[in-house]
Amino acid sequence: MEKALLTKLIEKYGDAFYILDTRQFRENFSELKKAFSDIYANFGIAYSYKTNYTPKLCKIVDEMGGYAEVVSDMEEEIALRIGVDPRKIIWNGPYKNYDGVEDLLLRGGTVNLDSSYEIDKIAEIAKKHSNKMLNVGIRINFEIGDGVVSRFGFDVDSPELQAVLRLVKETENLHLIGIQCHFATRRLETWKPRAERMIEFLDKYAIVPEHIDLGGGLFGKMADSLKEQFDSYIPAYDEYARVVAPVFASRYGNCTEKPLLLIEPGSALVGDCMKFAAKVINIKAVRGKPIATLLGSVYNINPTLNKKNPPIEIYSMGRPQEQYHDLDFGGFTCIESDYLYRHYYGELAQGDVAVFGNVGSYSVVLKPPFILPNFPIIEITDKGVELVKRGETFDDLFHTFVF
Numbered sequence: 484m485e486k487a488l489l490t491k492l493i494e495k496y497g498d499a500f501y502i503l504d505t506r507q508f509r510e511n512f513s514e515l516k517k518a519f520s521d522i523y524a525n526f527g528i529a530y531s532y533k534t535n536y537t538p539k540l541c542k543i544v545d546e547m548g549g550y551a552e553v554v555s556d557m558e559e560e561i562a563l564r565i566g567v568d569p570r571k572i573i574w575n576g577p578y579k580n581y582d583g584v585e586d587l588l589l590r591g592g593t594v595n596l597d598s599s600y601e602i603d604k605i606a607e608i609a610k611k612h613s614n615k616m617l618n619v620g621i622r623i624n625f626e627i628g629d630g631v632v633s634r635f636g637f638d639v640d641s642p643e644l645q646a647v648l649r650l651v652k653e654t655e656n657l658h659l660i661g662i663q664c665h666f667a668t669r670r671l672e673t674w675k676p677r678a679e680r681m682i683e684f685l686d687k688y689a690i691v692p693e694h695i696d697l698g699g700g701l702f703g704k705m706a707d708s709l710k711e712q713f714d715s716y717i718p719a720y721d722e723y724a725r726v727v728a729p730v731f732a733s734r735y736g737n738c739t740e741k742p743l744l745l746i747e748p749g750s751a752l753v754g755d756c757m758k759f760a761a762k763v764i765n766i767k768a769v770r771g772k773p774i775a776t777l778l779g780s781v782y783n784i785n786p787t788l789n790k791k792n793p794p795i796e797i798y799s800m801g802r803p804q805e806q807y808h809d810l811d812f813g814g815f816t817c818i819e820s821d822y823l824y825r826h827y828y829g830e831l832a833q834g835d836v837a838v839f840g841n842v843g844s845y846s847v848v849l850k851p852p853f854i855l856p857n858f859p860i861i862e863i864t865d866k867g868v869e870l871v872k873r874g875e876t877f878d879d880l881f882h883t884f885v886f
């Protein structure tokens with residue numbers, strides 16, 4: 484980025500803002516889709532809205548033929564307002580507002596049942612709308628060797644799973660449209676078990692659903708400096724595809740009915756599509772330790788507090804810089820541990836701008852309204868600078884409180 488442009492952006496949008504890159508997002512979507520479709524053609528992407536539900540991104544997913552993966556009626560509303568065909572909305576999640584569920588089912592969307600409390604609720608809705616076919620899926624939970632006991636979905640060996648299978652079998656207007664699973668672990672070696680266990684399950688019950696959905700949990704693209712901070716290998720899209728898609732090609736390749744294989748990526752699509760720019764407000768030394776304070780917080784870029792240093796670029800804004808060793812970038816909040824980046828070695832001056840990369844996932848959606856409302860999101864396009872989300876104001880945050 485040119486200094487002149489950064490100066491103009493600061494003048495217009497303030498000393499901190501997010502920069503969205505929808506060109507990268509489109510490229511990621513196409514590349515991921517191609518990687519899987521080249522091996523198993525009946526493949527689709529259901530974008531995980533919760534990861535970054537900026538409407539501009541959700542709209543791109545829709546335009547590019549993707550599905551909307553939502554986990555609340557709030558997220559369903561985003562999809563509907565964008566104009567997503569309800570038949571392309573898939574609702575997951577351990578808690579569901581059943582008024583919202585009823586609404587989505589009546590519109591033709593898919594609701595993936597997660598737990599036994601949903602069995603009676605779905606039975607009630609089916610009874611109430613007995614002349615309407617309702618699309619339900621079942622989320623299943625099995626061992627994938629990742630060392631985690633996931634709390635989501637029906638355990639494949641549980642009586643609750645038998646009960647939900649019985650319900651969909653015995654209820655004429657419940658159409659079992661899909662089977663889904665999701666595991667948070669992103670490691671490549673956990674993807675073959677997901678694919679194989681899913682097929683074992685389907686074959687055990689002789690189910691050939693319209694969708695087979697393996698959920699999210701894929702790594703996205705990132706700079707080497709970030710990759711090095713993970714304790715596992717960071718695979719590329721086509722490496723996941725080469726593990727998963729052949730399992731489906733070999734099982735369904737010769738069948739007339741080829742289920743749609745879905746995945747629900749969030750981070751893998753959007754992680755590298757956002758940056759965060761924040762001005763250096765002050766540089767101090769405390770007992771010899773250099774600390775820069777930014778108009779920005781770890782809660783702006785990494786509210787899951789995973790302690791990783793994102794890629795960083797420093798833009799000199801004119802004041803003479805000094806060389807720093809082991810400088811930490813602290814945030815504007817009063818939380819002692821609020822650091823955006825630790826152990827910086829390089830040049831810096833007060834008034835410079837730090838730009839952090841790879842902040843697209845679980846950032847703007849998770850930022851708490853703590854101490855300061857959130858900063859604007861802009862996009863720099865060939866046509867100029869576009870406002871994607873204006874900066875939040877006092878009233879945006881406080882109009883729900885009673886004064």
Ligand SMILES: Cc1ncc(COP(=O)(O)O)c(C=O)c1O
Nearest residue numbers: 531665699700701747748749750
């Ligand atoms: C059901 C479901 N699908 C997809 C995702 C997206 O996961 P990721 O961002 O790891 O791809 C999540 C994340 O929690 C999820 O719960």
